[in-house]
Amino acid sequence: xxxxxxxxxxxxxxxxxxxxxxxxxxxxxxxxxxxxxxxxxxxxxxxxxxxxxxxxxxxxxxxxxxxxxxxxxxxxxxxxxxxxxxxxxxxxxxxxxxxxxxxxxxxxxxxxxxxxxxxxxxxxxxxxxxxxxxxxxx
Amino acid sequence: xxxxxxxxxxxxxxxxxxxxxxxxxxxxxxxxxxxxxxxxxxxxxxxxxxxxxxxxxxxxxxxxxxxxxxxxxxxxxxxxxxxxxxxxxxxxxxxxxxxxxxxxxxxxxxxxxxxxxxxxxxxxxxxxxxxxxxxxxxxxxxx
Numbered sequence: 001x002x003x004x005x006x007x008x009x010x011x012x013x014x015x016x017x018x019x020x021x022x023x024x025x026x027x028x029x030x031x032x033x034x035x036x037x038x039x040x041x042x043x044x045x046x047x048x049x050x051x052x053x054x055x056x057x058x059x060x061x062x063x064x065x066x067x068x069x070x071x072x073x074x075x076x077x078x079x080x081x082x083x084x085x086x087x088x089x090x091x092x093x094x095x096x097x098x099x100x101x102x103x104x105x106x107x108x109x110x111x112x113x114x115x116x117x118x119x120x121x122x123x124x125x126x127x128x129x130x131x132x133x134x135x136x137x138x
Numbered sequence: 139x140x141x142x143x144x145x146x147x148x149x150x151x152x153x154x155x156x157x158x159x160x161x162x163x164x165x166x167x168x169x170x171x172x173x174x175x176x177x178x179x180x181x182x183x184x185x186x187x188x189x190x191x192x193x194x195x196x197x198x199x200x201x202x203x204x205x206x207x208x209x210x211x212x213x214x215x216x217x218x219x220x221x222x223x224x225x226x227x228x229x230x231x232x233x234x235x236x237x238x239x240x241x242x243x244x245x246x247x248x249x250x251x252x253x254x255x256x257x258x259x260x261x262x263x264x265x266x267x268x269x270x271x272x273x274x275x276x277x278x279x280x281x
Contacts, residue, residue, distance in 0.1 A: 003211075068258070071216050073141065073209040078216035080246050080258065093276060104260045106244035108207050108218055114164050120207070120218060122244045126264035 005114040007072045010079060013116065018065055021058055023051045028045035028115075035118040041092070050116075061101060075111040080104070087132050091127070094134055103127040139252040141210040148215050148247055151254065152203040153222050159196050168254040175258045181228060188254075198238075199223035200255060206242075213249040218242065225270055239269035 009029050015031070016022045024062050030047045040056060043049045057063060062085045069080040084102045087094070105123035139147070154163045168183050170185045178194050181187045182273040192270055193202055200223055212216045243261035267273040 014163060068176070069214060071211045071214050071246070073211050076207060076209045077242070078209045078218075078246070080209070080216070082261065084209070104216070106216065106246070106260050107245075108209065108216070122218065122242050122260050122262050124260050124263065126262075126267065138155050 002074060003072045005035075006075065006077055006111045009111065009114055009116060010070060010072075010077050010109060014065055014079070018055050018058065018063065023054060026051055026054070031112055032114040034116060037118065037120045040138055056089075056091070059089040060087065060091035074113075076132060077109045077111060080105060080106045094132060097132045099129045099132050101128055103131070118137060139141070139249065143252070144213065144215050144249050145208050147249070147252070148208065148217060152205060152219065155192050156195060157203055158203060159175070159192070161192055164188050164192070166279040167252060171208070172254055175256065181202050185189065198227040198229040199225055215247045215249065217245060217247070218244045232270065235270050236268050239266050239267045
């Protein structure tokens with residue numbers, strides 16, 4: 001069933017890629033021409049870009065992402081999460097501060113044949129910037 | 139209520155209540171004991187809190203919502219929206235600047251018995267604060 005297949009893919013993404021850093025499973029979980037509408041600066045395109053994105057977020061935060069909601073509606077998936085970690089590498093132009101961070105976000109994915117094909121999100125970057133002290137305090 | 143009915147009910151919240159200001163509609167689409175997990179400053183719980191939230195938003199920024207993604211499963215509905223507003227009233231302690239802005243957010247609504255029962259959100263406040271001039275624009279950083 002499409003819904004359960006899509007849910008499985010997304011849960012694997014958060015557990016195996018974002019949680020455990022196994023970037024190679026993205027070859028199974030994402031389409032080659034994966035389209036990121038909220039790409040990080042320099043992320044690059046497609047599935048290879050998604051690998052860079054996952055690696056950079058993991059390096060920047062050593063994150064633990066608690067999934068608050070996983071809502072699957074045919075080929076659309078919404079995931080609301082809370083990320084906790086430490087700001088341990090450059091992120092969005094801010095050099096690492098080592099400070100603990102915790103902020104919320106929601107990712108939305110469009111799936112194609114059980115794979116992640118497109119992505120949008122909204123993240124509470126204000127919380128992140130307040131916690132690490134910049135660029136708000138400059 | 140089916141998932142499609144839940145989606146239609148939420149559309150009334152954004153269009154009739156938040157955009158047009160018809161606060162009376164809330165009585166038919168939200169539960170009296172509605173739980174707000176991300177209250178605005180000064181927003182109470184319950185149906186009265188939802189009325190306050192709509193009033194505060196409309197007085198502060200007169201928002202016009204465009205729904206980008208509406209995703210429903212069971213009694214949960216996630217709505218990713220774009221809102222165009224103008225800062226015409228006090229907002230989080232900031233006196234009105236008259237500036238216009240566009241922000242994005244996601245609401246997650248829990249429905250119960252066909253009415254709005256709980257709400258969580260994530261809103262890109264950072265982007266709004268930059269557009270209102272309350273924060274410096276990031277240098278050399280793409281969003």
